[in-house]
Amino acid sequence: NHDLQVASVDPSDREAHSGTQSSHRLLAYSDALISIIATVMVRIQQSVQLLLTAKIAVYLMTFLIVSVAWAAHIRLFQVIVRIDDCLALLNLACMMLITFLPYTFSLMATFTDNVLGILLFCGCVMVIGVIQSLIVLYAFSRPFLLNEQIQISENQNYYKHHILQVIMRVPIMCFFLMVFSHFHFPLQSYVLLAIIIFLPYISQCLKWCRSKAIVEDTPDSMLFYTYLPNEPLSKERVEAFSDGVYAIVATLLILDICEDNVPDPTVVQKQFGGSLIAALQVYGPEYLAYFGSFATVGLLWFVHHSLFLHVTKTTRFMGLLNTFSLAFVGGLPLAYQLTHEFPRNSRNELEAIQISCVIIFFAGIFQLAIWVVALYNEQETLHPYVRYGGREHVFMLAKLALYPCVALGTFFLTCILSKFSAQIFHLMEITVPFAFLVLRILVRIGLALLRLIFCPDRPDPRTVVEEEGDETRVPFNALVT
Amino acid sequence: NHDLQVASVDPSDREAHSGTQSSHRLLAYSDALISIIATVMVRIQQSVQLLLTAKIAVYLMTFLIVSVAWAAHIRLFQVIVRIDDCLALLNLACMMLITFLPYTFSLMATFTDNVLGILLFCGCVMVIGVIQSLIVLYAFSRPFLLNEQIQISENQNYYKHHILQVIMRVPIMCFFLMVFSHFHFPLQSYVLLAIIIFLPYISQCLKWCRSKAIVEDTPDSMLFYTYLPNEPLSKERVEAFSDGVYAIVATLLILDICEDNVPDPTVVQKQFGGSLIAALQVYGPEYLAYFGSFATVGLLWFVHHSLFLHVTKTTRFMGLLNTFSLAFVGGLPLAYQLTHEFPRNSRNELEAIQISCVIIFFAGIFQLAIWVVALYNEQETLHPYVRYGGREHVFMLAKLALYPCVALGTFFLTCILSKFSAQIFHLMEITVPFAFLVLRILVRIGLALLRLIFCPDRPDPRTVVEEEGDETRVPFNALVT
Numbered sequence: 001n002h003d004l005q006v007a008s009v010d011p012s013d014r015e016a017h018s019g020t021q022s023s024h025r026l027l028a029y030s031d032a033l034i035s036i037i038a039t040v041m042v043r044i045q046q047s048v049q050l051l052l053t054a055k056i057a058v059y060l061m062t063f064l065i066v067s068v069a070w071a072a073h074i075r076l077f078q079v080i081v082r083i084d085d086c087l088a089l090l091n092l093a094c095m096m097l098i099t100f101l102p103y104t105f106s107l108m109a110t111f112t113d114n115v116l117g118i119l120l121f122c123g124c125v126m127v128i129g130v131i132q133s134l135i136v137l138y139a140f141s142r143p144f145l146l147n148e149q150i151q152i153s154e155n156q157n158y159y160k161h162h163i164l165q166v167i168m169r170v171p172i173m174c175f176f177l178m179v180f181s182h183f184h185f186p187l188q189s190y191v192l193l194a195i196i197i198f199l200p201y202i203s204q205c206l207k208w209c210r211s212k213a214i215v216e217d218t219p220d221s222m223l224f225y226t227y228l229p230n231e232p233l234s235k236e237r238v239e240a241f242s243d244g245v246y247a248i249v250a251t252l253l254i255l256d257i258c259e260d261n262v263p264d265p266t267v268v269q270k271q272f273g274g275s276l277i278a279a280l281q282v283y284g285p286e287y288l289a290y291f292g293s294f295a296t297v298g299l300l301w302f303v304h305h306s307l308f309l310h311v312t313k314t315t316r317f318m319g320l321l322n323t324f325s326l327a328f329v330g331g332l333p334l335a336y337q338l339t340h341e342f343p344r345n346s347r348n349e350l351e352a353i354q355i356s357c358v359i360i361f362f363a364g365i366f367q368l369a370i371w372v373v374a375l376y377n378e379q380e381t382l383h384p385y386v387r388y389g390g391r392e393h394v395f396m397l398a399k400l401a402l403y404p405c406v407a408l409g410t411f412f413l414t415c416i417l418s419k420f421s422a423q424i425f426h427l428m429e430i431t432v433p434f435a436f437l438v439l440r441i442l443v444r445i446g447l448a449l450l451r452l453i454f455c456p457d458r459p460d461p462r463t464v465v466e467e468e469g470d471e472t473r474v475p476f477n478a479l480v481t
Numbered sequence: 482n483h484d485l486q487v488a489s490v491d492p493s494d495r496e497a498h499s500g501t502q503s504s505h506r507l508l509a510y511s512d513a514l515i516s517i518i519a520t521v522m523v524r525i526q527q528s529v530q531l532l533l534t535a536k537i538a539v540y541l542m543t544f545l546i547v548s549v550a551w552a553a554h555i556r557l558f559q560v561i562v563r564i565d566d567c568l569a570l571l572n573l574a575c576m577m578l579i580t581f582l583p584y585t586f587s588l589m590a591t592f593t594d595n596v597l598g599i600l601l602f603c604g605c606v607m608v609i610g611v612i613q614s615l616i617v618l619y620a621f622s623r624p625f626l627l628n629e630q631i632q633i634s635e636n637q638n639y640y641k642h643h644i645l646q647v648i649m650r651v652p653i654m655c656f657f658l659m660v661f662s663h664f665h666f667p668l669q670s671y672v673l674l675a676i677i678i679f680l681p682y683i684s685q686c687l688k689w690c691r692s693k694a695i696v697e698d699t700p701d702s703m704l705f706y707t708y709l710p711n712e713p714l715s716k717e718r719v720e721a722f723s724d725g726v727y728a729i730v731a732t733l734l735i736l737d738i739c740e741d742n743v744p745d746p747t748v749v750q751k752q753f754g755g756s757l758i759a760a761l762q763v764y765g766p767e768y769l770a771y772f773g774s775f776a777t778v779g780l781l782w783f784v785h786h787s788l789f790l791h792v793t794k795t796t797r798f799m800g801l802l803n804t805f806s807l808a809f810v811g812g813l814p815l816a817y818q819l820t821h822e823f824p825r826n827s828r829n830e831l832e833a834i835q836i837s838c839v840i841i842f843f844a845g846i847f848q849l850a851i852w853v854v855a856l857y858n859e860q861e862t863l864h865p866y867v868r869y870g871g872r873e874h875v876f877m878l879a880k881l882a883l884y885p886c887v888a889l890g891t892f893f894l895t896c897i898l899s900k901f902s903a904q905i906f907h908l909m910e911i912t913v914p915f916a917f918l919v920l921r922i923l924v925r926i927g928l929a930l931l932r933l934i935f936c937p938d939r940p941d942p943r944t945v946v947e948e949e950g951d952e953t954r955v956p957f958n959a960l961v962t
Contacts, residue, residue: 025790028720036728096772099775100735110746254584276592291577295573301573302566
């Protein structure tokens with residue numbers, strides 16, 4: 001019976017070693033964990049006694065550091081493509097320490113003149129480095145876990161040493177930092193910390209720019225573990241991480257609603273004579289704001305989704321821009337809270353609304369930047385439909401430009417009509433979804449108008465092709481997937 | 482240029498309609514949103530002034546209702562397999578209302594004698610029903626979005642009406658409930674609410690049991706929208722939902738650590754003479770507890786992952802058991818909090834630890850139940866390796882049974898040695914990961930011992946096969962994927 005079942009399997013798969021598993025779900029779980037940890041820092045900052053600017057700085061710093069850890073994780077599992085039980089458990093241990101990083105950051109931010117936070121952080125980073133080295137050593141001792149390129153390569157040992165070197169670089173520097181921070185002032189340690197963590201990126205970016213100016217001679221086979229901006233990054237995992245961030249941001253909003261907007265029964269009894277409806281009417285504008293904010297997050301996700309549907313390959317630089325965009329998206333719950341903390345029509349409320357506009361603007365503009373970067377190398381990174389002259393090119397531009405434009409418009413409008421700032425902002429949040437619904441029509445009208453103005457005589461080749469070719473259209477997913 | 486690009490696409494894909502997209506990422510995002518909403522209710526209950534039992538009841542109720550909404554969402558998108566922009570936006574609107582459901586529950590739980598919460602809940606359910614009906618109508622007006630079975634079917638209209646009927650059943654009952662709740666006591670409304678939501682499941686389970694007893698005559702083509710326990714459920718989405726729940730539970734733990742365990746700078750100055758290390762030592766056991774709890778959640782995920790790696794088809798009944806298991810996993814942060822609220826060695830601490838054991842036990846036992854249910858129909862639902870007599874059968878059983886056994890053992894041990902309950906519990910949490918590491922060896926030793934005791938003369942056929950077949954082993958992923 002057992003032999004029969006074995007025989008029924010495709011013989012081409014027989015070579016693969018048993019006991020190994022596809023790493024897909026492990027990576028999805030890791031992505032979910034890391035994205036939540038990166039985003040949830042916005043909430044943690046509430047409890048710690050900090051000024052707003054310090055809050056934002058700590059949040060951004062944590063988000064970036066957790067993102068760096070995530071990028072290292074992607075890089076590692078682009079080399080190790082299959083897992084077994086032992087690797088899964090080692091990865092869980094690694095995740096445990098990554099989720100502990102935000103706590104060390106909280107300590108650093110609360111006790112700026114104490115080195116303990118930085119010591120804990122460095123300790124965590126060092127242990128993470130050791131665990132990742134263990135993962136690499138284990139995987140190279142069972143080569144069937146590695147990706148094919150390395151599996152068939154003859155200098156596996158060279159790859160192993162190169163990867164170990166890259167992985168251990170930051171932990172070893174952290175070790176020296178630990179020793180150093182014992183003798184010096186903590187502030188210098190912070191600056192050093194930032195330099196250590198972002199140094200490989202900066203140096204490699206500079207190297208890359210120089211190599212672009214002179215000659216390019218990196219062999220294609222070493223396109224992992226290089227920190228080069230055009231190093232490929234798993235598109236699936238970038239999407240999973242982004243989904244996690246958008247999902248947790250959307251749900252943090254309702255968490256705020258649930259925590260703050262359920263009135264106390266005794267208050268209802270005393271102040272509103274037991275009428276729950278009257279008590280809830282006080283919160284009326286907040287429900288409106290919730291639906292508006294949720295729609296904003298949802299639509300930013302929608303734009304991201306539309307963009308990545310047409311992206312065929314993600315590079316490290318696009319990943320970096322995506323991280324920046326997500327960092328701003330992660331700030332939305334903070335902005336949402338700010339909008340409610342202050343009395344109506346106060347100076348502070350106006351500023352909170354303008355901060356929200358700025359956050360939305362940057363979240364959108366970085367999405368647009370991803371597309372612009374992708375266009376520079378469009379043959380490799382984009383689907384034909386959205387390249388220059390492609391059928392969806394203008395429509396995609398309109399989709400990506402809608403939020404930055406609207407946010408900018410709202411910002412200036414609130415500067416002029418500062419009295420109605422809240423109304424303008426909520427009106428914007430609620431009308432944008434409808435704008436997305438009719439965007440395709442708006443783009444067509446816009447294009448027709450432009451043609452009418454600039455070249456009214458020539459017949460329009462695009463619309464002719466489009467109407468004729470309606471039946472022979474190609475599904476772009478065929479190429480994307 | 483445009484024509485050339487069109488020609489380069491595989492012609493077999495040409496038939497598919499343009500403008501449609503694979504629904505994969507939309508569903509992943511929806512899964513993430515719903516899983517977070519379902520789990521995060523544990524935190525919301527903290528702020529609402531409720532007794533512990535009421536907290537747990539409300540949490541479980543919300544978890545189940547959100548899971549029902551999620552199951553309805555799966556069912557809907559098993560019929561609609563491709564999406565376009567319009568469907569994506571309608572789905573976001575639907576998600577927005579689903580995330581609002583927990584708030585209505587908070588209102589219901591805080592104001593038990595007021596009907597407003599129930600009215601809001603019914604209103605939400607009705608609007609969700611209307612949006613889902615719109616989605617169905619839109620998809621049936623563009624049949625290329627539907628799954629193939631319906632696309633080629635001749636009685637599409639029949640399917641449309643059947644699906645609309647199923648979708649609108651609960652909202653219409655909610656409408657009558659709204660009218661009814663105006664004239665009667667709210668408590669009766671709650672009971673009715675529960676009946677309405679779970680009625681289809683109960684009635685169909687009864688029907689299924691009856692049909693098992695008599696004859697089975699359901700045509701295979703109607704195996705969606707039936708509520709039958711053996712109706713297939715997308716395995717991918719069950720996994721995505723589970724990953725979301727495990728990820729948010731693991732991160733809620735660190736959120737608690739960050740909020741409660743960063744000491745106030747002024748307190749450190751006054752009570753500990755500025756020594757941060759001394760201040761942090763107070764929290765010592767909590768760090769240990771954090772790592773223990775994280776390991777528990779991570780390993781429960783690991784067991785779930787191992788199980789679903791060998792499951793080839795998920796049924797509705799298995800999905801229900803999975804939901805129960807996840808509901809207990811979602812309760813872990815609550816148990817974790819309880820363990821710290823009370824002074825050391827108090828009666829309450831003992832009870833909190835025992836509650837934790839019970840939660841871990843049930844989370845594990847429902848995972849085991851999934852496997853047992855799968856074994857009943859193993860030809861369809863399981864990979865050969867884990868069926869009766871399969872190579873991994875005993876190992877899988879050991880993996881699934883480890884947590885229930887350990888939790889039960891710890892429970893009774895804390896009853897006997899109540900003084901050392903905290904130590905026993907933390908020791909258990911920290912030794913279990915190592916037990917998983919050596920589990921395969923333990924299972925082999927156990928089997929060898931059993932054979933030695935019961936049939937010492939016969940040679941062991943299993944180990945012989947295993948050692949000989951080491952090179953020709955089949956990767957089970959080849960079958961699973």
